[in-house]
Amino acid sequence: MNLRSKINNQIFTFKSVTDVLAKANNEKSGDALVGLAAETATERVAAKLCLSKLQLKDIYENPVIPYEEDEVTRIIYDDVNTAIYKKICNWTVSELREYILSSKSTQNELLNISRGLTSEMIAAVAKLMSSMDLVYASKKIKVAGHCNTTIGLPGTLSFRNQPNHPTDNVEGVLASLKEGLSFGCGDAVLGLNPVEDNVENFERVMMAIVGVKEKYEIPTQCCILAHVTTQMQAAKNGVPVDLMFQSIAGTESANKAFGISAAMLQEAREIALKLGTSTGPNVMYFETGQGSEISLDCHHGVDEMTLEARTYGVGRRYSPFMVNNVSGFIGPETIYTGKEVLRADLEDLFMGKLHGLPMGIAPCYTNHMKADQDDQEMGTMLCAMAGANFFMGVSGGDDCMLNYQDTSFHDDASIREILSLRPAPEFEKWLEKMGIMENGKLTDRAGDPSIFDK
Amino acid sequence: MDNQIEKDIVESVLAKLLEQGILNPSAKATPATEAATGSTVDTDSEPVTLEPMDFIGIENPNNLEALKVMRKSTPARILMGRAGARQRTASLLNFQADHAAAVDAVFKDVSDEFLAEHNLFKVRTIVKDKDEYLMKPELGKKLSDETKREILDKGDKGKQVQIIVVDGLSSTSIEANIADVMPALIQGLETQGITVAKPFFIQYGRVGVMDEVAPLMACDVIVQFIGERPGLITADSMSAYMAYRPDHNTVEAERTVISNIHRGGTPPAEAGAHLATVVKKMIDNKVSGVKLAELMR
Helix, strand or coil: CCCEEEECCEEEECCCHHHHHHHCCCCCHHHHHCCCCCCCHHHHHHHHHHHHHCEHHHHHHCCCCCCCCCHHHHHHHHCCCHHHHHHHCCCEHHHHHHHHHCCCCCHHHHHHHHCCCCHHHHHHHHHCCCHHHHHHHHCCCCCCEECCCEECCCCECEEEECCCCCCCCHHHHHHHHHHHHHCCCCCCEEEECCCCCCHHHHHHHHHHHHHHHHHCCCCCCEEECCCHHHHHHHHHCCCCCCCEEEECCCCHHHHHHCCCCHHHHHHHHHHHHHHCCCCCCCCEEEEECCCHHHHCCCCCCCCHHHHHHHHHHHHHCCCCCEEEECHHHCCCCCCCEHHHHHHHHHHHHHHHHHCCCCEEECCCECCCCECCHHHHHHHHHHHHHCCCCEEEEEHHHEECCCCEECCEHHHHHHHHHHCCCECCHHHHHHHHHCCCEECCEECCCCCCHHHHCC | CCHHHHHHHHHHHHHHHHHCCCCCCCCCCCCCCCCCCCCCCCCCCCCCCCCCCCCCCCCCCCCHHHHHHHHHHCCCCCCCCCECCECCHHHHHHHHHHHHHHHHHHHCCCCHHHHHHCCCEEEECCCCCHHHHHHCHHHHHCCCHHHHHHHHHHCCCCCCEEEEEECCCCHHHHHHHHHHHHHHHHHHHHHCCCCECCCEEEECCCHHHHHHHHHHHCCCEEEEEEECCCCCCCCCCEEEEEEECCCCCCCHHHCEEEEEECCCCECHHHHHHHHHHHHHHHHHHCCCCHHHHHHHC
């Protein structure tokens, strides 16, 4: 294994595979914060050069966090298909990149080698890709999920209707929910982030949203994004649960800070399958984001992009219905500029897809970052081109509860129109029945939530 | 202390401030500032303004009355209508204006004129500029030895309460609320016989900076006003963090926080008078944060 490279007449020596992985990253504030980032532009490319020549087995044999010390490492290694790994373990990362980009490699080939790749290998190859490489490669893979309905089918683009309210006021939540539905948003999930995380509030807001779903016979799934323990208790109490939501991270210690473990996620999935209300088989909804481990000081000296890949390694064990990436939400100490968010969104979409996950993206930002709605819209357009399964839908792009900005109901409708994408099939039929959509286009009635009131 | 006594203190403080003319009974609007104008500007007409946020922009709605009820139910940006699938011009500009206010709150500094007007001397954490402040949160909790000497030199050591004003993530919130909240707090503390040190301003500060200040000034309680991360609904929201004798061993659960201080939330003068009663409880019980909340239950 060669950890030295020469470029622009300078020789660089890297300390370890972990060091090469970190320094090969495009610029992100979080890697600089914890002292892992390349110090010069030349060092960054030198690390990419070094990484390109590493063999996949070099990465396999040098886990960024030891197997014995970290549950996430154990999940990743235990889930690798060794027959497939053995076929490709002598490939360099450069060869893996060119295999992925090759015109001969389609979804079938890529999902097959995916089973032999560790998350760190997937991070490694993404570090050798430019923005358009990432879009080009992402576009090849589209994994659908089925809960009550199917999202992620070719030619479709779905949305989570996110009707958040600063006090969980049901009337206010339903106003936003109806507005979103009237724009064709909600085929991925009707999903609220509750202000108050307890079983009573969970039941109150869930029943309000389920009430709308049942009254108008909407083919979709409902989710209240409380902590997974709250959702499990609610399911045990007989409250309808279609999808189990949880934020996950790429180290055992960060997951512990989130109050979860592999065993708990397994239990949550079993409860959703046993006591939940949906058809399945995909009953989990995960959220992830580059930098969460750094924010929690649980990064173990590993860069934020590699840790994000490890997060997908966790996610794939539980056959989720949807994995949503919110890298722009974590904060300026991990991702500072619009350019950093856009890069992270494309990396994350690709890395998730190469893990075989049904990926969506929330190209989002907070007000203390150097980013604005134009960056947000560019992120949405690029990730839609790259074949994201879904985006969020937030009224006017402004989440008045979480205080950040994300894809709006207007953007949802626009991006479908720009790229000629359709809603999930069952949901499109429902939109036609409600007179909101005709032949894939919004009608004059669309955008008026009072169509749900006589 | 029961709620009635607290209510009485708050009311008497507010009454006194009104009497002294420190508080203006009608909500003060920030005077509009005149930006540079060109040569052929029509200054006789009223300036153009943004569309009101409660405007319903949906054409030919199915049920206008239902929309009016919805409009009152949430601050979310709904009922704006559309141009094709895009936003109407007016609602697009409203969004941009609100984001601009949030960005300015984060990236602009509290002005020196404002600090002079409120007799706040200014010091800085070890952070060198706004970018570093945002990307390296830990640095915003630390003061250099030189800065500590400056604080000792200009401030009052050994009083019961030290008030500090910290920009945090919204300089706008500091400029919008301090004028009302500080006199109410000081008046409330002095009414209860509590001594108050000279307040000062810390630039590029985080909540944890109080852990450096309290041991330095040998005070019992720190009251720290700090700008909250702005949302698009308001950029004016400020928090007050308080702790009993905080130091480097203090954990977050030992701080008491009153957040959402702004004209549309907890009004600043009312918040200041209320804070005085909270500080009194901290001094009497020698505790803050979760433990104080448990005692008060």
